[in-house]
Amino acid sequence: MREATRDTRSSRVRNRSRQGRLWPAHVLLSLGAVVTVFPLVWEVLTSFKSFGESVQVPPTILPAHWDWSNYGKVFDAVPLGRQFVNTAVMALLRTGAQLLLCSMAAYAFARIRFPGRGVIFLGFLAVLMVPGQLFLLPQYQIMQDLGWLDSMQALVIPGMFSAFGTFLLRQFFMGLPEELEEAARLDGANPFTVFWRVALPLAKPGLLALGVLTFLWSWNDLMWPLIVNTDPAKMPLSAGLASLQGAHLTEYPILMAGSLLATLPVIVVFVAMQRQFIQGIAFSGMKG
Amino acid sequence: MSIDVRAETAVPAQRTSQDRLDQRELRRRERRFQHRDKWWGYALIAPAGIGLAVFYLWPVVQTVYYSFTEWGAFGGTSWIGLSNYRTLVGDPEFWQSLGNTGIYTGLVLLGIPLSMVLAVLLNLKGLTGTGIYRTFYFLPVVTMPAAVAVVWRWLYNGDAGILNHALSAIGINGTYWVSDPHVIRFAVAVVGVWMTVGYNMILLLAGLQSIPGDYYEAASLDGAGRIRQFFSVTLPLLSPTLFFTTVLSIIQSLQVFDLVYLIIGGNTQNALQNPAYSEGQTVVMLFFQKAFYDNQRGYGAAIVCVLFVLIMALTAIQFRLQKRWVHYA
Numbered sequence: 237m238r239e240a241t242r243d244t245r246s247s248r249v250r251n252r253s254r255q256g257r258l259w260p261a262h263v264l265l266s267l268g269a270v271v272t273v274f275p276l277v278w279e280v281l282t283s284f285k286s287f288g289e290s291v292q293v294p295p296t297i298l299p300a301h302w303d304w305s306n307y308g309k310v311f312d313a314v315p316l317g318r319q320f321v322n323t324a325v326m327a328l329l330r331t332g333a334q335l336l337l338c339s340m341a342a343y344a345f346a347r348i349r350f351p352g353r354g355v356i357f358l359g360f361l362a363v364l365m366v367p368g369q370l371f372l373l374p375q376y377q378i379m380q381d382l383g384w385l386d387s388m389q390a391l392v393i394p395g396m397f398s399a400f401g402t403f404l405l406r407q408f409f410m411g412l413p414e415e416l417e418e419a420a421r422l423d424g425a426n427p428f429t430v431f432w433r434v435a436l437p438l439a440k441p442g443l444l445a446l447g448v449l450t451f452l453w454s455w456n457d458l459m460w461p462l463i464v465n466t467d468p469a470k471m472p473l474s475a476g477l478a479s480l481q482g483a484h485l486t487e488y489p490i491l492m493a494g495s496l497l498a499t500l501p502v503i504v505v506f507v508a509m510q511r512q513f514i515q516g517i518a519f520s521g522m523k524g
Numbered sequence: 525m526s527i528d529v530r531a532e533t534a535v536p537a538q539r540t541s542q543d544r545l546d547q548r549e550l551r552r553r554e555r556r557f558q559h560r561d562k563w564w565g566y567a568l569i570a571p572a573g574i575g576l577a578v579f580y581l582w583p584v585v586q587t588v589y590y591s592f593t594e595w596g597a598f599g600g601t602s603w604i605g606l607s608n609y610r611t612l613v614g615d616p617e618f619w620q621s622l623g624n625t626g627i628y629t630g631l632v633l634l635g636i637p638l639s640m641v642l643a644v645l646l647n648l649k650g651l652t653g654t655g656i657y658r659t660f661y662f663l664p665v666v667t668m669p670a671a672v673a674v675v676w677r678w679l680y681n682g683d684a685g686i687l688n689h690a691l692s693a694i695g696i697n698g699t700y701w702v703s704d705p706h707v708i709r710f711a712v713a714v715v716g717v718w719m720t721v722g723y724n725m726i727l728l729l730a731g732l733q734s735i736p737g738d739y740y741e742a743a744s745l746d747g748a749g750r751i752r753q754f755f756s757v758t759l760p761l762l763s764p765t766l767f768f769t770t771v772l773s774i775i776q777s778l779q780v781f782d783l784v785y786l787i788i789g790g791n792t793q794n795a796l797q798n799p800a801y802s803e804g805q806t807v808v809m810l811f812f813q814k815a816f817y818d819n820q821r822g823y824g825a826a827i828v829c830v831l832f833v834l835i836m837a838l839t840a841i842q843f844r845l846q847k848r849w850v851h852y853a
Contacts, residue, residue, distance in 0.1 A: 261645045262653075268642060269660040272718065276663060278686060279675045291684040341572035350562030356573060363580045367779050367835055369808055369828040373590060373815055374583035397575030414557035421557075427564040456668045458782040463816055474782075477670035481677075481790035488678045495671030506666045510659060513666075517723065518730035 283307070283492035290489050306493040313490060314476050315469050316497065323472040324501075326391040327454040333396035334450050335443055342405035343431045347417070363399035372463060379464050390464040391472060395454060401446050404519070408442030409435060445516030448509050455502050473498040590825035601822070608826035618827065620802055621810040624709060628784070628806065629777035631713035632720060636769060639724035644758070646725070647732040661722035669719075673786030676715050677702055680787075702787055708800035712784050719783065720776075724769050731765025732758070760851040767850045771842050778835055781808040792817045807831050 282290055283306055284299040310316050344350075345357055375394050384390045412435065420430045436443075461475040468476060477498055481491060506513055559565070591608055593601035612618050642661060646654050664672065679687050680701035688698030701711040735758065743753045788804045789795025792813055798804070805813075807827065815824025 258648060258651055261648055261651060265642070265645055265657050269657055272664060272721070273660050275672075275675050275679055275718070276667065278679065279671075282678065293684065293689070295684065295686055295689055337572040337575065340568040344565045344568035347557065348559045348562070348565035348568070350565035353565065356569060359573075359581055360576065362584075363576055365836075366580075366584055367775075367828070367832055369779065369811055370587045370832055371580050371583045372828075373821055373825055374586040375579055376816075377586075378579070394579045397572055397579060399576055399580070402572055418557050421559065427559040427561055428568070430559070431568070452666055456670075458670060458786075459812070474668055474670045477668070477674065478786055478790050481670075481674055481786065488674075488681075491674045492678070495668070495674045499668045499671045502666050502668065503663065506662070507659065510655075510662075514658070514662075514726055517726050 279492045279496060282489055283496055285489050287487050287489055290487075303489075306487075306489045307497070309487075309490045310480075310494040310497065314480050314494070316473075316476065316494065318469050319471055319473045319476040320497075322388070322391065322470065323455060323474075323498075325388065326395070326472055327451050329392045330395040330454045331447055331450045333392075334398050334401045335447055337396065338398055338401035338446065339405050339436060339439065339443065340431070341402045343409055343435055345402070345406045346409035347431075347435070348427055360399045360402055364403060368459075372460070375460075376463055384464075386465050386467045386470045388470070391461060391470075394460070395457070398450070401450065404446055404516075405439065405442055407519075408439050412438050441512070441515070444509070444512040445519060448505060448513050449516045451505060452502055452513075587825045588829055590822050591829045593822045593825075595819065595821040604822070608823050609830075611823065612826055612830065617802065617805075618807075618810060621805045621807050624804060625778055625780065625806045625808075627709050628713050628716060628780055629774055631710070632716045632777045633770065633773055635717035635721050636724055636766070636773060638717070639721050639728055639769075640766075642721070642725045643728035643732055644754070646729055658722075658726075661725055663722070664719045665722045667719075669782040670786055672715065672719060673783060673790075676711075677787060680711055703798050703800050705800045705803040708788070708804040712787055712804060715783060715787065716777065716780065720773065724773065727769050727772075728762065728765055731762050735761045763850045764852055767842070767846050771839060774838060774842070775835055778831065778838075779808055780806050781812065785809050785812070 281297065281299060284302045284304070285296070286300075286303050289296060289300055341360075345353065345360075371394075379385055379390045382389075384393075416438070417430050417434050420434045421427075425433070455472075456474055457472070458474040458478065461472050462478065465471050465475065468479060471479070477491075477494055480494060590601065592603060592605060594604045594607070595601055645651070646657060679685055682688060682698065682700030682703075685698070685701070687701070691698045699707055701707055739757050739761065740753055743757050748756065784804055784806050785795065788798050788801060795801055795809075808831070811824050811827040811831070814820045814827060
């Protein structure tokens, strides 16, 4: 993004003087960063305090002694392990399915000519524009009719399809150079082979961006799981945490330990794939 | 239509060069690589298309239909015309929730200038450590809302919360932030801003980085200082991004659910006992309560239909107003 500074003395000197003038920016940005991160730091610190210490007035900043037991107690309060597996399976299956189904449809919209393409694309766009709550009642009805309430299918299946993902990848395919695909086509490959062997590998940055976004949204999704899965053993972590908080549990250190465990995987994914994340958001600028 | 035809026949000479250009453009587009096997097109679209039709497109139609019906105790619907909508108009709970949602949206919009300041600072030439700052500001965006709510409830806790402790140090008596009807909307909006500042910052930063450096060079050659450059180069060129960010922010804030729902209670039973419930409740929370807790599906459907129309109308108005302040280069 920023041009590499040449390692000559003059540029280094210029750079140093520039850094000198930039200190007010650093002060402001650090201040903001501290305010932003403080709640999360407080969460970590509280999760290591005993209940008695957490409600003590005046509050201690660092735990008097680091108490790991809250992390064990969470598992007693809710089936956290089960919920962890539920969440991971839900997020991974939704992400995998979306990547496959969206990229197929996106490629067809971008590169195959067929009657009715415009109309079908309008249908996709319509889904994109409607607020998510309008789908919920009938979706619930479908799950009920199929006997899928309190099941993994309920968590995964409606989330496998995405107009947003199709739209994002279509834009991506349209921006790819056409020569390689044309060459493959002239060699006699059918459109699916061209898509799978040539276009899809080129679209990897787009797929990664969609993948991390979908994973995050699925991991954090709350409303749909709350509606369809009321059995704690079938819930993902988000709904589990909500019910834990609702279950008159007032031991905040335990709640903090639970929230941290629930959030940790997403934070790890975010830190590891930050570039794709930010690209995806900047590229699409849209959410769910 | 007829005017078009006449214009075309009346001034053929003036149009030919334009026509030729269009023709060339058309041929260029024609040349774009496209497969001709239409069956492959249908086959590739079918899985996503059928899923979206069954789980998304058709449900929209059904929800609109439901909003004109009443649900019997043992399933089955009966058509009651506009009755749900008439009830809605006279329902103080609905107006209250709409007002709460409006206030929340307005307060969250105040975070956009904040995101703008951060984006401008992060875009300063030669600034080091931008990656670390970006990570920090973005952490609240990726944190699970359920966890966010737990943490903030703890910070806001009336007896042992760190916020009240800090306030008492400067002589202010804090309140019970999540159960005080007078402050709940602000308490929730603060968390809303906290969660969205990083997100908007990323959008605005992308906009800032797409402004070509030549503009600044030209401006500084003309003797424009930093401040002047900001107002006559940065702001106009960033206005499309700002517009986009505002529209998105409004659409998302009007649909706010998890954050408020969780901060107020964690589940509907719990939340209903919160004295600040009606001052905090948002439109989508009302929908959730009616549709899935009180089992008034038809009424719930009417609520989200009204919300949908409202969002569409507000977005349309913004697109109308954008001509006054958005500059497309």
